[in-house]
Amino acid sequence: xxxxxxxxxxxxxxxxxxxxxxxxxxxxxxxxxxxxxxxxxxxxxxxxxxxxxxxxxxxxxxxxxxxxxxxxxxxxxxxxxxxxxxxxxxxxxxxxxxxxxxxxxxxxxxxxxxxxxxxxxxxxxxxxxxxxxxxxxxxxxxxxxxxxxxxxxxxxxxxxxxxxxxxxxxxxxxxxxxxxxxxxxxxxxxxxxxxxxxxxxxxxxxxxxxxxxxxxxxxxxxxxxxxxxxxxxxxxxxxxxxxxxxxxxxxxxxxxxxxxxxxxxxxxxxxxxxxxxxxxxxxxxxxxxxxxxxxxxxxxxxxxxxxxxxxxxxxxxxxxxxxxxxxxxxxxxxxxxxxxxxxxxxxxxxxxxxxxxxxxxxxxxxxxxxxxxxxxxxxxxxxxxxxxxxxxxxxxxxxxxxxxxxxxxxxxxxxxxxxxxxxxxxxxxxxxxxxxxxxxxxxxxxxxxxxxxxxxxxxxxxxxxxxxxxxxxxxxxxxxxxxxxxxxxxxxxxxxxxxxxxxxxxxxxx
Amino acid sequence: xxxxxxxxxxxxxxxxxxxxxxxxxxxxxxxxxxxxxxxxxxxxxxxxxxxxxxxxxxxxxxxxxxxxxxxxxxxxxxxxxxxxxxxxxxxxxxxxxxxxxxxxxxxxxxxxxxxxxxxxxxxxxxxxxxxxxxxxxxxxxxxxxxxxxxxxxxxxxxxxxxxxxxxxxxxxxxxxxxxxxxxxxxxxxxxxxxxxxxxxxxxxxxxxxxxxxxxxxxxxxxxxxxxxxxxxxxxxxxxxxxxxxxxxxxxxxxxxxxxxxxxxxxxxxxxxxxxxxxxxxxxxxxxxxxxxxxxxxxxxxxxxxxxxxxxxxxxxxxxxxxxxxxxxxxxxxxxxxxxxxxxxxxxxxxxxxxxxx
Numbered sequence: 100x101x102x103x104x105x106x107x108x109x110x111x112x113x114x115x116x117x118x119x120x121x122x123x124x125x126x127x128x129x130x131x132x133x134x135x136x137x138x139x140x141x142x143x144x145x146x147x148x149x150x151x152x153x154x155x156x157x158x159x160x161x162x163x164x165x166x167x168x169x170x171x172x173x174x175x176x177x178x179x180x181x182x183x184x185x186x187x188x189x190x191x192x193x194x195x196x197x198x199x200x201x202x203x204x205x206x207x208x209x210x211x212x213x214x215x216x217x218x219x220x221x222x223x224x225x226x227x228x229x230x231x232x233x234x235x236x237x238x239x240x241x242x243x244x245x246x247x248x249x250x251x252x253x254x255x256x257x258x259x260x261x262x263x264x265x266x267x268x269x270x271x272x273x274x275x276x277x278x279x280x281x282x283x284x285x286x287x288x289x290x291x292x293x294x295x296x297x298x299x300x301x302x303x304x305x306x307x308x309x310x311x312x313x314x315x316x317x318x319x320x321x322x323x324x325x326x327x328x329x330x331x332x333x334x335x336x337x338x339x340x341x342x343x344x345x346x347x348x349x350x351x352x353x354x355x356x357x358x359x360x361x362x363x364x365x366x367x368x369x370x371x372x373x374x375x376x377x378x379x380x381x382x383x384x385x386x387x388x389x390x391x392x393x394x395x396x397x398x399x400x401x402x403x404x405x406x407x408x409x410x411x412x413x414x415x416x417x418x419x420x421x422x423x424x425x426x427x428x429x430x431x432x433x434x435x436x437x438x439x440x441x442x443x444x445x446x447x448x449x450x451x452x453x454x455x456x457x458x459x460x461x462x463x464x465x466x467x468x469x470x471x472x473x474x475x476x477x478x479x480x481x482x483x484x485x486x487x488x489x490x491x492x493x494x495x496x497x498x499x500x501x502x503x504x505x506x507x508x509x510x511x512x513x514x515x516x517x518x519x520x521x522x523x524x525x526x527x528x529x530x531x532x533x534x535x536x537x538x539x540x541x542x543x544x545x546x547x548x549x550x551x552x553x554x555x556x557x558x559x560x561x562x563x564x565x566x567x568x569x570x571x572x573x574x575x576x577x578x579x580x581x582x583x584x585x586x587x588x589x590x591x592x593x594x595x596x597x598x599x600x601x602x603x604x605x606x607x608x609x
Numbered sequence: 610x611x612x613x614x615x616x617x618x619x620x621x622x623x624x625x626x627x628x629x630x631x632x633x634x635x636x637x638x639x640x641x642x643x644x645x646x647x648x649x650x651x652x653x654x655x656x657x658x659x660x661x662x663x664x665x666x667x668x669x670x671x672x673x674x675x676x677x678x679x680x681x682x683x684x685x686x687x688x689x690x691x692x693x694x695x696x697x698x699x700x701x702x703x704x705x706x707x708x709x710x711x712x713x714x715x716x717x718x719x720x721x722x723x724x725x726x727x728x729x730x731x732x733x734x735x736x737x738x739x740x741x742x743x744x745x746x747x748x749x750x751x752x753x754x755x756x757x758x759x760x761x762x763x764x765x766x767x768x769x770x771x772x773x774x775x776x777x778x779x780x781x782x783x784x785x786x787x788x789x790x791x792x793x794x795x796x797x798x799x800x801x802x803x804x805x806x807x808x809x810x811x812x813x814x815x816x817x818x819x820x821x822x823x824x825x826x827x828x829x830x831x832x833x834x835x836x837x838x839x840x841x842x843x844x845x846x847x848x849x850x851x852x853x854x855x856x857x858x859x860x861x862x863x864x865x866x867x868x869x870x871x872x873x874x875x876x877x878x879x880x881x882x883x884x885x886x887x888x889x890x891x892x893x894x895x896x897x898x899x900x901x902x903x904x905x906x907x908x909x910x911x912x913x914x915x916x917x918x919x920x921x922x923x924x925x926x927x928x929x930x931x932x933x934x935x936x937x938x939x940x941x942x943x944x945x946x947x948x949x950x951x952x953x954x955x956x957x958x959x960x961x962x963x964x965x966x
Contacts, residue, residue, distance in 0.1 A: 402843070403845075404842055423845065423847075424842070424843070424844075424845035425845030425846075426845075427845070428844075428845050434843070444837075444839040444840055444842075444843050445840055445843055446837075446840060447832075447833055447836045447837050447840050449836055450832070450833075450836065454829070457829065458833065458840070461826050461829060462826075462845065464826065467825050467827065468824055468825055468826070469824055469825055469828070469829050
């Protein structure tokens with residue numbers, strides 16, 4: 100009989116009218132890696148936030164190592180040995196690793212720099228962690244920051260570790276390293292809960308899986324005894340075809356040519372460093388890279404939102420660099436950028452669908468008055484063709500679900516018959532079904548001859564959907580590759596800066 | 610134990626109920642203060658109503674106070690819609706009055722009234738708009754803080770007009786008394802139904818601002834800029850031009866109100882001509898939730914409060930600053946009720962919590 104580390108029984112939590120968790124049950128043993136699987140909005144983070152004392156359940160029981168607990172603050176949860184690693188790191192940028200570890204901690208008796216360093220070193224050695232304690236956080240890579248977060252919670256005595264989507268921002272190599280650390284911790288009897296929606300990772304790392312769907316716990320299964328398709332069925336509630344098709348494109352000529360583009364970011368640092376590539380009509384060109392490698396600046400420079408320090412961007416033979424956003428929109432270059440908060444750019448949350456459609460339309464209307472008529476028609480058409488779930492076109496978009504918000508945004512850009520479509524993170528936060536709908540839409544555009552620049556986060560998707568993948572690292576292009584010719588690990592290496600031999604010669608220096 | 614939960618959404622009716630309750634509570638609270646002062650709050654409230662709408666003359670006086678408040682509020686509303694915090698209404702009114710006076714004192718008495726008034730109105734609107742353009746320009750160009758900037762512009766305008774009144778424009782015929790010469794008859798607004806025609810201008814302002822915000826492209830742009838600057842940028846809007854036009858409209862309306870005050874009420878220029886309308890308008894625009902017709906109604910109610918309070922002073926010897934106090938209390942409660950519109954407070958007794966845990 101294994102020791103039970105955490106037991107959560109019949110947990111219910113509601114936010115307003117939304118039932119985030121309903122009668123959820125979860126049992127995690129000591130010395131196991133337990134995956135919490137579910138689509139966005141299934142209630143995974145809510146459940147874990149209750150375990151770490153951030154939320155309090157409306158009803159239900161939580162036991163930690165057999166004892167019933169009633170957390171009223173995260174502090175109580177930490178004292179009982181529960182450590183949560185959030186998706187967005189909670190670190191102070193200007194402090195060193197050591198200072199971050201000590202932040203908010205009472206000084207232990209007889210503690211000095213030397214034995215502290217030893218204590219942390221012992222901890223690191225035990226679990227195979229590796230970090231320079233005197234490095235400042237802002238100088239760290241994402242992987243290093245995550246390691247620091249782990250050391251931080253371990254130093255505070257965590258025996259139960261919760262990781263919320265830990266791999267989302269890591270390269271394949273960093274993921275391998277993280278998994279090694281997790282296995283070491285498991286060997287030492289820690290209980291680990293990992294929240295994720297990436298199935299291959301779940302299969303690789305976990306011992307058991309609990310699937311949540313729409314706030315309810317559907318099943319807990321042993322990883323070895325289960326297949327991916329049945330997991331998907333549990334997650335989504337129906338059978339889904341998870342193949343992303345790469346459809347043949349019409350194979351047109353070059354549509355958008357970026358030539359030696361250099362862009363500074365807001366702080367005057369180099370965001371894009373002399374990059375060159377060509378986007379053809381009728382292809383999907385993927386852009387891979389760890390977060391903040393220059394993706395945002397690339398989008399904004401093409402859309403005319405930020406100035407470039409150097410370079411040219413040719414569209415149908417003309418240099419469009421230096422033109423204002425309105426003129427670039429008129430040329431048929433459309434951008435759909437989904438920021439982390441979804442509504443920040445591209446849509447006005449408090450306005451209804453019609454007025455969000457008006458946003459790109461009104462400037463072509465003559466006179467000083469606003470005509471809504473054609474936009475109402477357009478809104479109805481987009482709602483119908485993209486199957487947007489909304490009471491009507493007069494509903495403020497912020498009241499729609501994430502997938503529907505993204506459909507409104509993408510639908511508006513597509514409806515204008517663009518020649519180039521730039522889409523950044525279009526499936527961010529979407530459930531499986533909605534994501535596939537978006538991929539379908541992108542494929543349709545490609546087949547219609549549109550040049551699609553697809554900036555993505557999930558390497559698997561990029562490799563399945565795109566005709567070519569361009570890899571960015573620190574604002575430089577480390578290569579443009581044919582995804583059928585390279586492995587994910589190779590792209591991962593390029594994301595961290597090593598150029599690849601296999602690079603297509605035809606795409607070099609375009 | 611108290612728990613605070615975010616509300617999912619609120620039916621319109623419940624929202625209005627919460628706000629009505631807030632107004633009611635504010636009257637109760639203000640009533641307690643009045644009671645502490647040794648007066649009967651019910652009588653005081655009754656006198657306020659009686660004093661503001663009790664007789665035809667009082668209604669006329671209330672409307673006279675509502676007119677500038679409405680026009681200035683419409684101007685403030687346009688700026689606020691863009692989340693441009695124009696608290697420079699006072700200065701813009703002042704400069705509008707100055708512009709009107711400049712015309713009135715310099716054109717000959719022989720100019721026909723309509724032409725005279727039109728010239729004054731144009732000049733007043735222009736002066737108010739220029740006064741608003743200065744902070745708008747710096748905001749658009751350099752991103753300066755408009756709140757401080759517009760506020761400071763008030764003091765410059767007030768001191769400038771004071772200087773004119775005590776200096777160059779001091780009329781010697783008042784025997785050393787610092788006063789600007791009274792306007793000739795051709796610079797004074799005519800009356801309609803016993804009221805100066807400012808009320809017609811106020812109605813036009815409400816309708817005009819409503820149409821501007823809801824049915825013109827620029828109005829739509831102003832709303833988008835107010836909601837999300839990034840989205841506006843991304844849609845290719847010319848944000849600088851939008852900020853500047855919105856402020857020209859905002860300041861222009863305030864300037865026009867200044868002309869009405871100078872021409873119809875004071876019949877000259879004084880350094881107290883803005884009479885706090887520029888600040889009160891911030892409250893009314895906000896209470897009316899930036900909806901032109903609602904703000905219009907709120908302005909009338911506030912004018913009742915102002916008029917009623919000056920009646921209180923005369924009839925019950927209660928200081929008119931009671932009105933200021935009531936205004937403040939109403940604002941406090943109504944803005945405070947915003948919290949309850951967004952969050953729900955659930956009271957739970959500790960025992961129940963222990964049980965579920």
